[in-house]
Amino acid sequence: MGTGILTPAHLTQAAISKIKSADIVHALVPDPLGLSTIKKLNSKLCNLAEFYYDINSDRNGENRLESYDRMVEIVLKDVFHGLKVCCIFYGHPGVYVYPSHVVIEKARKAGYKAEMLPAISxxxxxxxxxxxxxxxxxxxxxxxxxxxxxxxxxxxxxxxxxxxxxxxxxxxxxxxxxxxxxxxxxxxxxxxxxxxxxxxxxxxxxxxxxxxxxxxxxxxxxxxxxxxxxxxxxxxPPLSNLPINREFCEKWNIDLESLN
Ligand SMILES: C[S@@+](CC[C@H](N)C(=O)[O-])C[C@H]1O[C@@H](n2cnc3c(N)ncnc32)[C@H](O)[C@@H]1O
Structure with a gap:
């Protein structure tokens, strides 16, 4: 699930309920306010930021992609232990977020039920x-x-x-x-x-x-x-107004006057 961009204001009721009922929550949320909001809803919080790639120390893999793959492994470990896992990303969890899609795909492939909740991007x-x-x-x-x-x-x-x-x-x-x-x-x-x-x-x-x-x-x-x-x-922004496709409209007898 996602926190939206402004936490906690963008958190949906559905998301809050999932966080509260989870056995464990994994979160990759950059703002401290978002993280503390989640912690208040469920104290069993694992901060995935600790596994984020760090260019200065080459910690957590060779690049961001590798660190995301590690996060996927960490989340799936809890799923495979039979825990009810809630995984949180900022914004919409499926918009420009690689690990969320991978974790869902892998969990489903292994026979577990996994769903994504939409959020504000x-x-x-x-x-x-x-x-x-x-x-x-x-x-x-x-x-x-x-x-x-x-x-x-x-x-x-x-x-x-x-x-x-x-x-x-x-x-x-x-x-x-x-x-x-x-x-x-x-x-x-x-x-x-x-x-x-x-x-x-x-x-x-x-x-x-x-x-x-x-x-x-x-x-x-x-x-x-x-x-x-x-x-x-x-x-x-657009460079110019959208021109009408006259050839197509004429072929299908579209009233050009009605198009604005
Ligand atoms: C890894 S993506 C995460 C997007 C996020 N999941 C969402 O739903 O918006 C990061 C990119 O999202 C956009 N982004 C994230 N936060 C933003 C913000 N506060 N305002 C505008 N764009 C933002 C930027 O283009 C940024 O490089």
């Missing part, structure tokens, strides 16, 4: 804070490095949401900052489709009730110098 907060409705002109959402290194298409008529720009370009999965040329590569790729002065938004949802969200509007040509962190998400 950073993208949900983004729609609320920035007033973006994905239904208005569509939305595309990519992991930033994947957008660079693979052949994703770019739809300039729809919003683009780029996750993990705080580690963009780092294929080693070791750093907690962009690679040396990460932001430059991103600006380079985007400039194939958008003009240099196209406005983009650096977004960070609030994680504490006293904090405001971050919504810094910059031009694409300023992206290389932008201050980004591990929680920054980049929004690239």
């Amino acid at each position: 950073a993208e949900d907060c983004l729609y609320a804070d920035l007033g973006i409705d994905p239904g208005r002109c569509g939305s595309q959402s990519y992991e930033a490095s994947q957008y660079l290194f693979y052949q994703h298409t770019t739809n300039t008529f729809a919003n683009m949401i780029l996750w993990q720009i705080g580690v963009v370009g780092d294929e080693s999965l070791k750093r907690l900052e962009p690679s040396e040329f990460g932001l430059a590569m991103l600006a380079d790729k985007l400039s194939n489709f958008y003009p240099q002065d196209h406005e983009v938004i650096l977004y960070e949802a609030s994680r504490l009730p006293i904090m405001d969200y971050r919504s810094d509007k910059i031009e694409l040509n300023q992206l290389v110098q932008a201050k980004v962190s591990t929680i920054t998400t980049l929004v690239v």
Whole structure:
């Protein structure tokens, strides 16, 4: 299950009930308030952050992926001992979270019942804070490095949401900052489709009730110098209005006047 972005405000009733009734809770939740909230609901808490990869000591494996695999093993050990296990990640547990999907798949394969509860993700907060409705002109959402290194298409008529720009370009999965040329590569790729002065938004949802969200509007040509962190998400608004597909509409006798 997930805590949502703002804990405890985003915790659902369903999640609270699962935490309370678990024999053991495993949590990978970065904010101390979130962790203490969970501990109050169930004192049998294992903090998975202790198994997170640390670049300075090479502790917990060679990179983040290896440390996630260790977390999966630790959680499954309790499942295989017959305990009722609740595993918690921040935001939505299935959105950009590798170990949650693996742990569920492996538990089910071994014959155990496993389910994922939905929760509020950073993208949900983004729609609320920035007033973006994905239904208005569509939305595309990519992991930033994947957008660079693979052949994703770019739809300039729809919003683009780029996750993990705080580690963009780092294929080693070791750093907690962009690679040396990460932001430059991103600006380079985007400039194939958008003009240099196209406005983009650096977004960070609030994680504490006293904090405001971050919504810094910059031009694409300023992206290389932008201050980004591990929680920054980049929004690239559409370049132009969505044009009508006249050929298709005429073929099917669609009333063009009714389309706005
Ligand atoms: C490993 S993913 C986890 C996402 C999380 N499970 C969710 O549901 O939002 C981390 C990425 O999520 C986004 N993210 C996490 N926290 C955020 C926040 N407070 N505001 C904006 N984006 C955030 C950023 O793109 C960040 O690099």
